[in-house]
Amino acid sequence: MTIKTQYRIMLSSTVLITILITLMFILMKGYSEKQFENRSEETLREYQKAMSEGRLDQFKVDETFMEDIGVNSVVINDEGKIIFSTIPSLVQDDDFFTSIKSFLSKDSPGFRYSIGMISRYMRDFDDDFLFFIREREKQDILSFLGSAKYYILSAFFVLLLLIVIIYSSIIRSIVMSIVKLDNETRNISPFRLDKKITVTGSEEIQSLAHSFNLMRSSIRTANIRRSQFIMGLSHDFKTPLALIKGYAEVMKSGQQGINTGEKNYIEIITSKVDQLEGMMDDLLDFISIDTDARNFSFSKVNLLKWLSYFISRSKSDAQLLGKTITGDIHIEEKKVLSMNDKLVERALDNIVHNALRYTGKNGVVTIIAYEASKDICIAIADNGPGISEEDIPFIFDSFYRGSPSRRTQGMGLGLAVVKSIIDLHGWSISIDSKVGHGTTFQIMIPH
Numbered sequence: 001m002t003i004k005t006q007y008r009i010m011l012s013s014t015v016l017i018t019i020l021i022t023l024m025f026i027l028m029k030g031y032s033e034k035q036f037e038n039r040s041e042e043t044l045r046e047y048q049k050a051m052s053e054g055r056l057d058q059f060k061v062d063e064t065f066m067e068d069i070g071v072n073s074v075v076i077n078d079e080g081k082i083i084f085s086t087i088p089s090l091v092q093d094d095d096f097f098t099s100i101k102s103f104l105s106k107d108s109p110g111f112r113y114s115i116g117m118i119s120r121y122m123r124d125f126d127d128d129f130l131f132f133i134r135e136r137e138k139q140d141i142l143s144f145l146g147s148a149k150y151y152i153l154s155a156f157f158v159l160l161l162l163i164v165i166i167y168s169s170i171i172r173s174i175v176m177s178i179v180k181l182d183n184e185t186r187n188i189s190p191f192r193l194d195k196k197i198t199v200t201g202s203e204e205i206q207s208l209a210h211s212f213n214l215m216r217s218s219i220r221t222a223n224i225r226r227s228q229f230i231m232g233l234s235h236d237f238k239t240p241l242a243l244i245k246g247y248a249e250v251m252k253s254g255q256q257g258i259n260t261g262e263k264n265y266i267e268i269i270t271s272k273v274d275q276l277e278g279m280m281d282d283l284l285d286f287i288s289i290d291t292d293a294r295n296f297s298f299s300k301v302n303l304l305k306w307l308s309y310f311i312s313r314s315k316s317d318a319q320l321l322g323k324t325i326t327g328d329i330h331i332e333e334k335k336v337l338s339m340n341d342k343l344v345e346r347a348l349d350n351i352v353h354n355a356l357r358y359t360g361k362n363g364v365v366t367i368i369a370y371e372a373s374k375d376i377c378i379a380i381a382d383n384g385p386g387i388s389e390e391d392i393p394f395i396f397d398s399f400y401r402g403s404p405s406r407r408t409q410g411m412g413l414g415l416a417v418v419k420s421i422i423d424l425h426g427w428s429i430s431i432d433s434k435v436g437h438g439t440t441f442q443i444m445i446p447h
């Protein structure tokens with residue numbers, strides 16, 4: 001069903017219930033017994049007033065009221081003589097009790113009438129009495145409407161219940177499909193671009209899911225094209241770079257009789273070519289993780305053993321640079337994780353190398369691992385310069401470099417690779433850094 005149809009159902013049921021409520025009020029108002037009593041009492045008071053003021057000839061019962069509910073009035077004095085009547089067959093000055101008897105007898109047209117509402121009002125009168133005589137037919141209608149009122153009331157509540165059920169099921173179905181769509185779209189990551197979004201429910205939501213799917217597959221195609229372009233370009237760059245390096249090596253070997261100054265220039269050329277080649281390799285690695293994610297295999301790794309090895313290797317790397325790495329692991333001995341150990345090593349390497357690279361001479365890097373209730377946490381902290389608040393939101397973007405680092409060598413790909421690897425594993429990474437107070441990267445692994 002479309003949301004439009006569901007909306008129409010809701011709208012028409014609202015209109016229906018409004019009509020029903022209005023109808024109920026009209027019926028209850030127009031024909032209520034209570035109203036009849038109130039109006040009768042009012043009339044009686046008026047009669048009493050007119051009588052005490054001696055203007056009984058002006059006294060008149062409201063005709064519309066009488067017509068509506070078929071009320072006639074007859075006034076008798078304390079001798080039982082009729083002194084006022086709206087029924088032609090009950091003639092003035094006749095004895096009321098005799099005439100009413102024949103008036104209401106089976107053979108008389110007055111049979112259609114019945115005496116109502118007498119006792120209640122008689123109590124108030126010392127002298128004259130006022131009788132209200134109601135037409136039976138109309139009285140029947142009144143009592144029918146009186147009982148119909150309860151049917152209408154129960155129908156109203158049943159309908160109300162039905163409408164509440166319809167409303168809640170419509171709203172529930174819309175909300176559920178939106179929530180499902182939200183969850184499915186959240187799961188789209190660079191590595192899950194081939195996963196189709198499936199949603200049940202309203203046609204509009206399904207069509208939205210279809211549009212998302214079109215968008216997802218066009219992003220995927222664009223990604224593949226971009227990767228192929230970069231791979232091709234890097235490959236084409238590599239050949240001339242290798243040749244430049246080769247010629248430089250030949251010149252450096254001194255066969256061509258070059259002087260020391262020239263030798264220095266050739267060395268600079270060779271190192272810059274190495275740098276360019278390194279950058280090309282980084283770029284290729286980054287692209288291959290981004291596009292070939294599905295081709296990476298996962299295996300079971302003993303986390304404690306693996307981390308201990310990683311920390312000891314990093315310690316020797318740090319020693320070469322004259323810096324210190326300390327490790328603090330609190331992981332259960334048998335804890336096993338499913339991961340691509342080569343990629344995870346690369347990710348941790350990138351973070352550790354950044355830490356070593358950006359901290360000063362007395363840089364200290366600490367690697368901590370512990371098990372929390374829901375996650376295993378691996379934190380890599382340094383006492384370096386920290387990262388400014390403006391840079392932090394972009395730090396995992398490819399080719400983004402923090403403002404102080406732009407003058408140094410690098411492409412701004414290290415953390416983008418880290419993020420891709422972490423995402424590929426379904427883990428999460430966060431950063432806590434303050435300028436002048438060091439940086440901590442925290443990897444959370446659900447277990």
Ligand SMILES: Nc1ncnc2c1ncn2[C@@H]1O[C@H](COP(=O)(O)OP(=O)(O)OP(=O)(O)O)[C@@H](O)[C@H]1O
Pocket residue numbers: 282350354355356358359382384385386387395400401402403404405406409410411412413414415416439
């Ligand atoms: N531990 C750190 N301390 C201070 N700044 C850091 C730290 N780690 C990363 N940064 C900042 O984050 C930026 C992005 O890091 P990233 O590793 O992605 O790129 P890079 O190190 O500049 O270049 P590449 O890694 O490609 O050689 C860096 O330029 C640097 O400004």
Ligand SMILES: [Mg+2]
Pocket residue numbers: 350353354410413414415
């Ligand atoms: Mg880096």
